[in-house]
Amino acid sequence: MNDSQLNHLDLYRLPWTLSDNAISWLEPIAMCNLSCDGCYRENEKKSHLPIEEVKHHLDVFQKLRNSDCISIAGGDPLLYPEIVEIVTDIKNRGLKPIIKSLVLLESWLN
Numbered sequence: 797m798n799d800s801q802l803n804h805l806d807l808y809r810l811p812w813t814l815s816d817n818a819i820s821w822l823e824p825i826a827m828c829n830l831s832c833d834g835c836y837r838e839n840e841k842k843s844h845l846p847i848e849e850v851k852h853h854l855d856v857f858q859k860l861r862n863s864d865c866i867s868i869a870g871g872d873p874l875l876y877p878e879i880v881e882i883v884t885d886i887k888n889r890g891l892k893p894i895i896k897s898l899v900l901l902e903s904w905l906n
């Protein structure tokens with residue numbers, strides 16, 4: 797391999813372990829505007845966790861895991877009332893926030 801080629805071993809920390817992996821998974825809300833077959837979440841309105849509990853989950857991720865990114869899922873995380881605060885907090889911790897959303901508003905369904 798010459799110097800101009802990428803070495804995938806420089807890009808990944810394989811093998812990942814429970815405490816050392818690229819992505820931690822945060823689910824602050826179970827509510828979603830869709831109801832897909834096969835969805836493993838119970839779609840519940842007003843299901844969002846208090847922001848203090850979300851931050852506690854982030855504290856645990858930082859203390860016990862060595863993640864580069866926090867994947868924010870749900871439900872639809874954009875329905876979480878303080879999603880901007882979560883994203884800002886993750887960024888301020890030096891981690892990369894990733895939002896898993898459909899960007900599908902309820903008004904579009906009517």
Ligand code: SF4
Binds near residue numbers: 836837
């Ligand atoms: S959380 Fe994802 S899989 Fe579940 S209903 Fe919503 S869009 Fe579908």
